[in-house]
Amino acid sequence: MDANVLLEINGISKSFGAITAVDDLTLRIAPGEFFALLGPSGCGKTTLLRMIAGFETPDRGQIRLAGSDMTGIKPNRRPINLMFQSYALFPHMTVAGNIGYGLEMEGVRGPGLKRRVGEALELVQLGALADRKPHRLSGGQRQRVALARALIKRPKLLLLDEPLGALDRKLREQMQIELKRIQRDTGITFIVVTHDQEEALTMADRIALLGQGRIVQLGRPRELYEAPVNRFAADFIGMMNFLPGKVTADGVALPGLGVFQASNRSDLPQGVEVVMAIRPERLRLYAEARAAALPGAVEGTAYLGQDLIVHLRLDATGQMLIARLTAGHDLTRDITTGQRLWCDWPGAQARLLAD
Numbered sequence: 135m136d137a138n139v140l141l142e143i144n145g146i147s148k149s150f151g152a153i154t155a156v157d158d159l160t161l162r163i164a165p166g167e168f169f170a171l172l173g174p175s176g177c178g179k180t181t182l183l184r185m186i187a188g189f190e191t192p193d194r195g196q197i198r199l200a201g202s203d204m205t206g207i208k209p210n211r212r213p214i215n216l217m218f219q220s221y222a223l224f225p226h227m228t229v230a231g232n233i234g235y236g237l238e239m240e241g242v243r244g245p246g247l248k249r250r251v252g253e254a255l256e257l258v259q260l261g262a263l264a265d266r267k268p269h270r271l272s273g274g275q276r277q278r279v280a281l282a283r284a285l286i287k288r289p290k291l292l293l294l295d296e297p298l299g300a301l302d303r304k305l306r307e308q309m310q311i312e313l314k315r316i317q318r319d320t321g322i323t324f325i326v327v328t329h330d331q332e333e334a335l336t337m338a339d340r341i342a343l344l345g346q347g348r349i350v351q352l353g354r355p356r357e358l359y360e361a362p363v364n365r366f367a368a369d370f371i372g373m374m375n376f377l378p379g380k381v382t383a384d385g386v387a388l389p390g391l392g393v394f395q396a397s398n399r400s401d402l403p404q405g406v407e408v409v410m411a412i413r414p415e416r417l418r419l420y421a422e423a424r425a426a427a428l429p430g431a432v433e434g435t436a437y438l439g440q441d442l443i444v445h446l447r448l449d450a451t452g453q454m455l456i457a458r459l460t461a462g463h464d465l466t467r468d469i470t471t472g473q474r475l476w477c478d479w480p481g482a483q484a485r486l487l488a489d
């Protein structure tokens with residue numbers, strides 16, 4: 135057994151009738167990792183999680199945890215806990231009662247139980263609410279109870295399915311940081327399912343981006359953002375501009391716009407059709423013409439406080455580019471619809487995608 139692998143998923147597949155939910159998926163997760171499964175609705179995230187937990191049986195392939203084959207092992211016999219999308223707390227029990235229930239069922243009683251419940255309450259910062267009933271808690275507090283209930287049994291692996299989905303934005307952002315702290319403090323390996331790319335980027339050490347039951351890209355948040363492997367990955371994570379073109383001897387020819395450079399041009403053979411992908415925050419806008427900058431007209435702006443989004447329609451081709459200017463940029467004060475601007479971008483910030 136490899137000490138650097140806690141969870142080993144080898145070629146698992148799962149179909150429901152004609153639908154292939156998980157398709158020959160292989161993945162290794164290290165102990166202590168905060169791992170995110172990211173992807174659009176219906177791509178197989180929940181099915182994968184349920185197979186890891188043992189609530190669903192793979193049609194093919196194998197799951198190993200800490201070296202042991204999990205095939206045929208019942209969910210409650212796996213050192214794994216799954217926190218469900220709906221928290222399902224017992225309404226007639228207090229917060230402390232809900233949190234301690236699982237341990238009590240295992241025969242833990244008295245001071246031992248009290249201490250473990252106290253520690254779990256502390257971990258999720260609910261000490262003051264130990265005696266409350268669930269109906270007197272906010273959504274965020276209920277979420278913490280569910281988390282404490284999952285953590286108290288000290289699983290090797292905690293699976294969380296869209297854990298923050300029911301919370302409003304502000305609370306969600308707060309809980310993202312909190313979840314990360316709790317994961318670090320406990321050292322428990324977390325696998326979090328989310329369809330929210332920002333959430334995955336914020337929390338995870340590594341992300342698997344899923345599409346149609348397969349891993350499209352696996353890597354650290356920065357790798358997924360900076361070096362998406364294809365158009366799906368580039369589009370799903372963050373905002374992106376796409377300009378179609380062709381690789382030539384001296385750059386990338388974008389029809390009607392000219393020849394440009396890109397960070398990974400040397401990886402691709404001449405003549406191949408590509409799209410050039412440029413993040414909105416990498417575009418530079420100027421109020422006056424300058425060499426090699428492309429002229430366009432402002433079609434609209436969106437003021438986000440911190441940032442200004444500018445939609446620029448290029449004169450030469452009619453293509454629309456989205457630029458994101460951060461407060462402090464010369465132009466953020468006085469861009470108006472219809473205004474003429476010029477744009478360019480550093481070649482090193484453009485990336486070519488072949489599919």
Ligand SMILES: Nc1ncnc2c1ncn2[C@@H]1O[C@H](COP(=O)(O)OP(=O)(O)O)[C@@H](O)[C@H]1O
Binds near residue numbers: 175
């Ligand atoms: N029990 C089931 N019966 C039939 N189809 C299912 C079942 N569970 C999931 N599916 C289908 O499998 C695909 C993947 O679903 P799911 O794993 O829930 O995706 P996600 O969690 O990424 O939204 C979807 O097309 C879904 O409709």
Ligand SMILES: [Mg+2]
Binds near residue numbers: 179180181
């Ligand atoms: Mg799901």
